Amino acid sequence: MYLKTERDPEGGWYDRYVQLVDSEGRTIEQLGKHPTLDELREIERKHSVRINLWQQGLVCYECGNQINKRFSSTLEGHLLCWDCATSKEPYEQGDLTVNTDPTKSVLSESKLHEKSLCDYVINVATGCKHGCRFCYVPSTPAIKNRDRMLEKQAEVENPQEDWGSYLLYRDDLPERTHNGLKETDFSDWKVTKRGRGAVMLSSGTDCYQDRRAAQITRGCVHELVDADIPVRILTRSPNVTRDIDLFKKSDGLVTVGMSIPSFDTSLVKALEPQAPPPQARWEALDEMFRAGIPRFVSFSPTYPTMDRDQIRETLSWFEAIDPEVVFHEPMNPRGKNFEMCLEATREAGYEHVAKDLERIQRNDQWAEYAVEHIELVQELANDFRNVTVHSWPDRKLVNSSHGDTKRKLKNMRKQVSPESFASQGRF
Incomplete structure (x- = not known):
């Protein structure tokens, strides 16, 4: 399964409809415009698949640039490209201060x-x-x-x-x-x-x-x-x-x-x-x-x-x-x-x-x-x-x-x- 995006002909560059499709191109899920990171990750869990979100046609919620490399999200779960994510001020979530971790290492x-x-x-x-x-x-x-x-x-x-x-x-x-x-x-x-x-x-x-x-x-x-x-x-x-x-x-x-x-x-x-x-x-x-x-x-x-x-x-x-x-x-x-x-x-x-x-x-x-x-x-x-x-x-x-x-x-x-x-x- 993979993500497929289609531009809204009546909208701008960042207005894209997102679908989850199978290997034969059949639509499994309609995700609408700007699905949140939470929605995308839960779709993975629902269908027991891994979807690499890089180079899938997804765009940054704030600047409209395509998500090709590192990304994060807003408190509401909207996808952010790395430039937008790392320029964000920390925000409060209850008693917790939350933000993006810029760590480069993986393992x-x-x-x-x-x-x-x-x-x-x-x-x-x-x-x-x-x-x-x-x-x-x-x-x-x-x-x-x-x-x-x-x-x-x-x-x-x-x-x-x-x-x-x-x-x-x-x-x-x-x-x-x-x-x-x-x-x-x-x-x-x-x-x-x-x-x-x-x-x-x-x-x-x-x-x-x-x-x-x-x-x-x-x-x-x-x-x-x-x-x-x-x-x-x-x-x-x-x-x-x-x-x-x-x-x-x-x-x-x-x-x-x-x-x-x-x-x-x-x-x-x-x-x-x-x-x-x-x-x-x-x-x-x-x-x-x-x-x-x-x-x-x-x-x-x-x-x-x-x-x-x-x-x-x-x-x-x-x-x-x-x-x-x-x-x-x-x-x-x-x-x-x-x-x-x-x-x-x-x-x-x-x-x-x-x-x-x-x-x-x-x-x-x-x-x-x-x-x-x-x-x-x-x-x-x-x-x-x-x-x-x-x-x-x-x-x-x-x-x-x-x-x-x-x-x-x-x-x-x-x-x-x-x-x-x-x-x-x-x-």
């Missing part, structure tokens, strides 16, 4: 193979509306080194403190992924033992946080699967279930995971203020289970207040959706984001949590808690038939440990997760 090599996650990442946006207080992303070079861009595109004064209040979309990412993969020499593709050549969406934002991000994500996943590349999706959003049809057709190339640190809804809300509740995330994984989609859980970060019974109960919920693996990581008290966790728990009335967080700011107390949680989660997982834990001990934790503990932690860092999702791909 980025990643060190997340150290956690047995992937060798490459694709981020569908810069920023994230969830605003998780413990999020490490604002402290990474991907954000810290782009402060001028963020100030210009989203009026961001402090990328860390403002995290959760800005979001810059990469609307044309599916098209750029398509072109990039066509030009890729896969003999040079990075394939490590633990990353397995997989691409993860997303390491720096939630790829299903809203409809617009989800549409970008679907297009990218479609292109990756068509290229026979294994894909890992990590999200906190139940929106991921909208693409079960695509995941089913991927022949096991896609694995879908949810971050669920706890089922204490109010505490999770305090630390992840805009993210969906943990029960809704579990229900999305349950849908994946019933649909036969490979799935995993990111049990991360576990809070220092969680005791044996709470961890056991959480693992029992995970067992019910039969994940291929449960990734686990304790909380790490580093950087400004940890101070924001302290502040958030106090504001929410969780003084006992705040005291425990303060306690683990001492290196010796953090190391004791982190090792205890890693060993406890590993131990309790043995009580469940369908729970296999893959731990993520921090390098600093390994270096501060001794004897048998250090050897165990070093071995955990070398292990490969037990998933099979990548076995069907080209690598």
Whole structure:
């Protein structure tokens, strides 16, 4: 299927009727004049196709130039050429400042193979509306080194403190992924033992946080699967279930995971203020289970207040959706984001949590808690038939440990997760 445009003889150059037609030229959908990006992406989803929007006869809503290369859209979804899109002032959408992300890169090599996650990442946006207080992303070079861009595109004064209040979309990412993969020499593709050549969406934002991000994500996943590349999706959003049809057709190339640190809804809300509740995330994984989609859980970060019974109960919920693996990581008290966790728990009335967080700011107390949680989660997982834990001990934790503990932690860092999702791909 492809788009066909016809000029309105009574209108100007930019007045074009748009149709979706099949390979024999038969009309499948009448889209009228100036279909929005939302309408075009939903047409793709409805008919389970990918439509490359470049050089399709579509025109910019503002200047009338044809969309031949990069593009974005207005708040209402009207297509904009790159010149018009990048000259736009940021606009407000509720409590969120929104604009276009000028990032040039598509795929980025990643060190997340150290956690047995992937060798490459694709981020569908810069920023994230969830605003998780413990999020490490604002402290990474991907954000810290782009402060001028963020100030210009989203009026961001402090990328860390403002995290959760800005979001810059990469609307044309599916098209750029398509072109990039066509030009890729896969003999040079990075394939490590633990990353397995997989691409993860997303390491720096939630790829299903809203409809617009989800549409970008679907297009990218479609292109990756068509290229026979294994894909890992990590999200906190139940929106991921909208693409079960695509995941089913991927022949096991896609694995879908949810971050669920706890089922204490109010505490999770305090630390992840805009993210969906943990029960809704579990229900999305349950849908994946019933649909036969490979799935995993990111049990991360576990809070220092969680005791044996709470961890056991959480693992029992995970067992019910039969994940291929449960990734686990304790909380790490580093950087400004940890101070924001302290502040958030106090504001929410969780003084006992705040005291425990303060306690683990001492290196010796953090190391004791982190090792205890890693060993406890590993131990309790043995009580469940369908729970296999893959731990993520921090390098600093390994270096501060001794004897048998250090050897165990070093071995955990070398292990490969037990998933099979990548076995069907080209690598």
